[in-house]
Amino acid sequence: MSAMLEVAGLSKTFGGVKAVQDVSFSVAKGSIHSVIGPNGAGKTTLFNLITGVYTPSAGSIRLDGEEIGGMRPDVLATRGMNRTFQNLQICFNMSALENVLVGRHLHLDRSFFKAMFRLPAITRGDAAAREHAAGLMEFVGCGKHVRAQANSLSYGVLKRLEIARALAAEPRILLLDEPAAGLNPKETVEIDELIQKIAATGITVVLVEHDMKLVMHISDHILVLDYGRKLAEGTPAEVRANPDVIAAYLGAA
Numbered sequence: 516m517s518a519m520l521e522v523a524g525l526s527k528t529f530g531g532v533k534a535v536q537d538v539s540f541s542v543a544k545g546s547i548h549s550v551i552g553p554n555g556a557g558k559t560t561l562f563n564l565i566t567g568v569y570t571p572s573a574g575s576i577r578l579d580g581e582e583i584g585g586m587r588p589d590v591l592a593t594r595g596m597n598r599t600f601q602n603l604q605i606c607f608n609m610s611a612l613e614n615v616l617v618g619r620h621l622h623l624d625r626s627f628f629k630a631m632f633r634l635p636a637i638t639r640g641d642a643a644a645r646e647h648a649a650g651l652m653e654f655v656g657c658g659k660h661v662r663a664q665a666n667s668l669s670y671g672v673l674k675r676l677e678i679a680r681a682l683a684a685e686p687r688i689l690l691l692d693e694p695a696a697g698l699n700p701k702e703t704v705e706i707d708e709l710i711q712k713i714a715a716t717g718i719t720v721v722l723v724e725h726d727m728k729l730v731m732h733i734s735d736h737i738l739v740l741d742y743g744r745k746l747a748e749g750t751p752a753e754v755r756a757n758p759d760v761i762a763a764y765l766g767a768a
């Protein structure tokens with residue numbers, strides 16, 4: 516499989532803190548790639564570098580061969596990259612469907628004059644976008660909440676809704692920041708199934724996750740960070756058997 520994302524010599528320093536140090540790895544197109552590591556290992560910083568929240572101190576990030584290091588998240592969305600956040604980014608004063616529509620804005624035809632005169636094309640566009648968003652809610656398992664207000668939904672449903680919103684931009688690569696955080700075991704199994712369903716559509720998935728059962732079950736490849744550096748990488752079986760990984764996790768326990 517060819518590499519969709521290639522990270523080389525990536526570093527990020529905050530004052531004197533080396534949050535990410537000289538990290539290199541690549542993500543194969545269509546794969547599920549997890550990033551794990553003890554607390555403070557640099558996982559979130561790595562995600563924020565890849566998704567344009569932070570500018571790298573050094574190194575390169577390539578998406579389909581194009582350098583994307585330092586590009587803004589909205590520009591990256593037009594290049595086919597989207598993400599979810601560890602803390603929910605839901606607008607609670609909007610409906611569930613509207614939250615998904617927010618993620619669709621890239622694909623809406625919003626020229627000023629069309630919007631001003633509500634030309635038929637834009638009305639058609641709105642109807643199609645709503646239909647698309649409702650379809651995504653169905654896909655992530657929130658179909659029965661299409662008409663609900665966001666503030667009436669449970670945490671588990673909101674986590675799925677956030678994934679639906681990220682999918683609304685039609686990404687080719689989706690980064691999920693702790694998709695199972697705060698979920699109960701049943702909801703975690705459902706998220707596991709959803710991630711596999713997303714990957715089966717051809718979308719490349721990268722995730723940061725603390726739930727080892729989920730990571731070991733769904734990942735094609737795992738990158739292990741420790742103190743900002745790459746400690747190990749490989750298949751779940753390789754990573755599980757790696758003495759350095761075992762030591763890092765036992766040390767952190």
Ligand SMILES: Nc1ncnc2c1ncn2[C@@H]1O[C@H](COP(=O)(O)OP(=O)(O)OP(=O)(O)O)[C@@H](O)[C@H]1O
Pocket residue numbers: 529532533534552553554555556557558559560561
């Ligand atoms: N904006 C920042 N300013 C200063 N230091 C930061 C900043 N963001 C992260 N750090 C530091 O960088 C290191 C890596 O943090 P990061 O949040 O990336 O780790 P993590 O692996 O995601 O941790 P966790 O599993 O707890 O979420 C930590 O020492 C953290 O304190």
